[in-house]
Amino acid sequence: MTAGSTLVLGMGNPILSDDGVGLLVAGRLAEGPLPPGVEVRQSEVAGLRLLELVRGFTRVIIIDALKSPAEAGREPGQVVRYEAKDFRGGHRYGSAHSIGLDTALELGHRLGYDMPEEVIVFAIEAEDVETFGEELSPPVADAAGRVLALVREEIGA
Amino acid sequence: MKKVTVDPITRLEGHGKIEIFVDDDNKVQNVYFQIPELRGFERFCVGRPVEELARITPRICGVCPEAHHMAATKAIDAVFGVEVAPTGRMLRELLYNTFYVTDHTTHFYILAGPDFIMGPESDPAARNILGVIGKVGLETAGAMIKLRAEAAELISMIGGKQIHPVCGLPGGVSQAITAEQRDRMVEITAAQIEFAQFTLKLFDDVVLANTGYVDLIKSDAFTHATYNMGMVDEDDKVNFYDGKIRVTGPDGQELEKFDGKDYLAHIAEHVEPYSYLTYPYLKSVGWKGFVDGMDSGVYKASPLSRLNASDGMATPLAQAEYERFYETLGGKPVQATLATHWARLVELLYAAERAHELATDPEIINPDVRNIPTGIVGEGVGVVEAPRGTLYHHYKTDDKGMVTNVNLIVGTTNNNAAISMSLKKAAEGILTGGKEISEGSLNMIEMAFRAYDPCFGCATHTLPGDMPLEVTVKGEATREVIASVKRNM
Numbered sequence: 001m002t003a004g005s006t007l008v009l010g011m012g013n014p015i016l017s018d019d020g021v022g023l024l025v026a027g028r029l030a031e032g033p034l035p036p037g038v039e040v041r042q043s044e045v046a047g048l049r050l051l052e053l054v055r056g057f058t059r060v061i062i063i064d065a066l067k068s069p070a071e072a073g074r075e076p077g078q079v080v081r082y083e084a085k086d087f088r089g090g091h092r093y094g095s096a097h098s099i100g101l102d103t104a105l106e107l108g109h110r111l112g113y114d115m116p117e118e119v120i121v122f123a124i125e126a127e128d129v130e131t132f133g134e135e136l137s138p139p140v141a142d143a144a145g146r147v148l149a150l151v152r153e154e155i156g157a
Numbered sequence: 158m159k160k161v162t163v164d165p166i167t168r169l170e171g172h173g174k175i176e177i178f179v180d181d182d183n184k185v186q187n188v189y190f191q192i193p194e195l196r197g198f199e200r201f202c203v204g205r206p207v208e209e210l211a212r213i214t215p216r217i218c219g220v221c222p223e224a225h226h227m228a229a230t231k232a233i234d235a236v237f238g239v240e241v242a243p244t245g246r247m248l249r250e251l252l253y254n255t256f257y258v259t260d261h262t263t264h265f266y267i268l269a270g271p272d273f274i275m276g277p278e279s280d281p282a283a284r285n286i287l288g289v290i291g292k293v294g295l296e297t298a299g300a301m302i303k304l305r306a307e308a309a310e311l312i313s314m315i316g317g318k319q320i321h322p323v324c325g326l327p328g329g330v331s332q333a334i335t336a337e338q339r340d341r342m343v344e345i346t347a348a349q350i351e352f353a354q355f356t357l358k359l360f361d362d363v364v365l366a367n368t369g370y371v372d373l374i375k376s377d378a379f380t381h382a383t384y385n386m387g388m389v390d391e392d393d394k395v396n397f398y399d400g401k402i403r404v405t406g407p408d409g410q411e412l413e414k415f416d417g418k419d420y421l422a423h424i425a426e427h428v429e430p431y432s433y434l435t436y437p438y439l440k441s442v443g444w445k446g447f448v449d450g451m452d453s454g455v456y457k458a459s460p461l462s463r464l465n466a467s468d469g470m471a472t473p474l475a476q477a478e479y480e481r482f483y484e485t486l487g488g489k490p491v492q493a494t495l496a497t498h499w500a501r502l503v504e505l506l507y508a509a510e511r512a513h514e515l516a517t518d519p520e521i522i523n524p525d526v527r528n529i530p531t532g533i534v535g536e537g538v539g540v541v542e543a544p545r546g547t548l549y550h551h552y553k554t555d556d557k558g559m560v561t562n563v564n565l566i567v568g569t570t571n572n573n574a575a576i577s578m579s580l581k582k583a584a585e586g587i588l589t590g591g592k593e594i595s596e597g598s599l600n601m602i603e604m605a606f607r608a609y610d611p612c613f614g615c616a617t618h619t620l621p622g623d624m625p626l627e628v629t630v631k632g633e634a635t636r637e638v639i640a641s642v643k644r645n646m
Contacts, residue, residue, distance in 0.1 A: 015201065015216050044216065045320055048263065052306060106287060111299055132201035 006155055007057040007116075008040045011064040017133045018076075018126035018140045022063040025147050029157075038155050051104040051113075059118040061154055062101075063147060065140070066123035076127035077139030079147055084119035120154065122147050175606065177584050178633040185588055186633045188581040189431060190606070202563045207236050207554045208327065210563070214550065215321045222321045223256035223312070224543035224568070227398065228550040230325030235418070235537025236554055237327040237530035244523040245329025250398040251342070251515040252315040252322065253541070257397060257508035258349050259308040260544045261460075261501050264610050265356060266293075266301055269498045272604050273364050277373075278597040293359065304352050307345045311512075314338050329527030339522050346513035350474070353506040357478060360502055365485070374495040375486070378586025379605055382407035382449040382492050383575055384439055384456035387463030388542045389414070394471040395463050395507060397542040403466045404439060407451055409489045413441060417540030420549050424566065425454075427574070436574040437566060447578050455578065458546030458571035459609055460500040465490035472514065475507035494579050497608040501544075533558055543568040545610050569611045579605040588630070594640040599628045 010026025013019040023042045030040040043053055054060045068074045084105060101119070108115040124147060127137035136144065151157075175190040198217070202210060211229040215222030227249060234241055241249075270289040279288070290298035309319045314334060316322025324330040334342070364370045373379070389403045390396040402423075403414045415423050426435035427444045438444045438454035445453040456462070470476045482503055483489055486496055515521060535558075539550045545568030553562035569576075583605035587598045630640045 013216060015213065043320075048267075048302070048305060049309075049320070051302070052309075103286060107290070107298070110287070110290065111295060111302065130196060132197040 005037045005039065005057050006059040006061065007054060008038065008061045008151060008155065009053065009063070010040070010042045011044070011062060013044055013129075015132055015134060017128045017131050018124075018136055019065045019129040020134065021065050021124050021126070021136055021140050021144055021147075024136070025063045025144050025151065028144075028148055029151060033157065035156050038157070047104060048107075050101065051108050054105075054116055054119075055108065055113050057116050060116045060120070061151060062119065062121045063151065064121065064123055065126040065129055067126050067129055074125040075139070076125050076137060077143040078125040079143055079150065080123045080125070081150075082121040082123060084121075122150060175580060175602070175628045177580075177588070177602070177628070177630045179588060179630060179639070180633050183588050183594070183639075185581065185585045188577065188584050190577065190580060191432065199563050202560050205560050207233055207552055207558045207560050210550075210552060210560065211325045212321065212323060214565075221256075221260060221543055221545070221568075223253060223316075224541060224548055225550070226316075226322045226325055227253050227541045228539040228543070228548045230327075230539065231399075231541065232537045232539030232550040232552050233325075233327045235539060236534060236552055236558065237537075238532055238534040239328040239528055239530035242329040242526050242528045244333070244520055245526040245528075246399075247515050247518065247521055248315050248330050248334065248526060249325065251512055251521070252312055252324070253398050254508040254512040254515070255308050255311045255346070255349070257544060258353070258505060258512065259305055259312075261505040261508065262301060262304060262352070262356065264501060264544070265360075265498065265505070266298075268607055268610065269501075272600070272607070273360075273370060273498065277601050277604060281596060281600070284600070297355075297359075300352060300355075304349060307348065311342050311345050314342065326527060327530045331527070333524040333526045334522060336522055339516060342516040342521075343513070346509060346516045349509035350506070350513055353502070353509045354474070357502050357506060360499060364499075374493050374499075376493075376586070378583050378601075379494045379579070379608075380492050381457070381494065381575060381578055381582070383578075384412060384442070384454070385462035385465035385490055386456050386458040386547055386571065387466035388540070388547065389467050390471060392471070393468040395467045395469075395504070395542075396471070397508070399541075402540065402547060404456060405466045405490065407449065407490065407492070409465075412439070417549065418538040420538065420540070420551075420566070426566075432573075434570060434573050436577075437571055438574065447574055447581070449578065455574040456571065457575045457609075458568065459497050460504050460544075461491065461494070461497040462546075463542060464500045464503060465492075470503065470507045472507050472510035474510055475503055478503045478506055494605055494608045497610075501610075545569050546571040569609070572609050572611065576606060576609050576611060579609070594630055599630070599640060603628055 008026060008029060010022040012022040014023050026040050026042045105115060124140060124143045126140055177185060178187045179185055202213060211226055211233060214225040214229045217225060266289060267286050271284040274292050275284045275288045312322065313319040316324045317331065384404055384406055386402060386404050388396050388400045390400045401414050402417055404412045406412050413423060423440055424437050425440045426437050428435055439456055442454035449455060464479060470479045482499060533556060535556060536553045541548050548568050549566040551564040552560060554560055580602060583602045587601050588594060629638055631638055
């Protein structure tokens, strides 16, 4: 890894309908061309494994599906841009098996790892992440192209 | 008591929920827990070549892909009726035990750690992995992260990939390992044994040395006299990769021991209208409801039940810990849910020792790692002990090996009835008297749940490893929320 390097990380599950959108966008981005210092990876897991993936990069751009509560009033296909600070919570663990993004980053800092200075998340509101399948719903498939453009702009591709 | 019907469609909001209904005196009437459901798994699999299931099933969930890969691969061996090459079998078992080391370690530090190292009543803002490393020190946290990275390195040498192994093929594995790789594996597994011993020492110092914790572990609120299930080798010692399924009773005696392929003759599934998840029970004993005792077919399948269902551990250091475990907790069986955390560490040590044994066996670098199948049986069951309980994969295919039918019983599902009972009992033991329901007491109820390390990722095929959880206490008559705790990412 070179100084000033960027990791674009597509996350999700490739067999859970819209949950595959982050992986799909990363796959398309990887087809290139990419500016120097940019690496693209796909990951199907989060938490501590995420910490191991992002070490050493200056900037990390994550692409993932999102399922907001109904009261958020988001439409499938809507794209939301977050920065790491937006995730600042109480480091509560939501699951038995993984830790949140913010906790993973904080843990890395405390361990003295070379952690990214900037973390950006492009989240795509999903319609269905509860049915097994390899197809995206139409609004999410449509959003994939828009997110790809946004990420390209972000990395100067 | 008023009947409570819970409509799963309107209830589910994309995350796990524990709902506790209390009367006007805060006396617990009922406890339910719910989880989101994923749909269409069988339909997704039908019509595909059966070999693909070893790569598809690990993707149901990101938590224990290795367990699904192993159960699937064993089921596929059976579908093709092929004997596994001895070194292929050893490599699978080495990978699998190394996965156990990672999984059990992570569970202890991230999940049990906040409750035991910080304490159940501690400030929620500190009751997390960052609080834990503040207490145990950065050096320990760094060692845990290093152990995980090295385990991932070993798994990828055999599995071909770090996260979703692809090595399992009918009759063995896809490639042999080199002498250099073996040398590295010997190093890695030796370090894992040391770390497991260190972790057990930490458990001693922090938990067992604290009489308050020991009393909590032994308390009636966290105890259930159920049957215990676990896989055992020919000497009735714990084995994660292969063996027979043994069930022992609340009296500690063996009820039955069976081949995994006969699981349907021994396990039946009870259904409740409010839950997507079924409640497996022992057929020979029968379903008597959410009750414990000799007459109830409810069983546990967890690190604790595996220790209870076995006669010991097959490696020397873990065997010594096994003996100390029962001496300390008053003999077999131990039915205290919270003792599961200690049992998990005994298993951690065994997994590290077993991996080291396999890595140092000269046969491990034998290049002959696979027997090529020559025929097809068309049906197969593969069983392993997943960290969260016995995992059954059952496939049927046509004569070309295309999938026609898939049935899974996953680790957590085995424990569904026991978890429900533990939640209710813990709630009854903790929410007694007084109107105040503290965050600490809700956390204690969650502790009963977390001891099972429940993972509904694949239990109803839910979201990958992500299970935000909400505990709500409601008045039974009014349905008003009295108290609520949310664990969100």
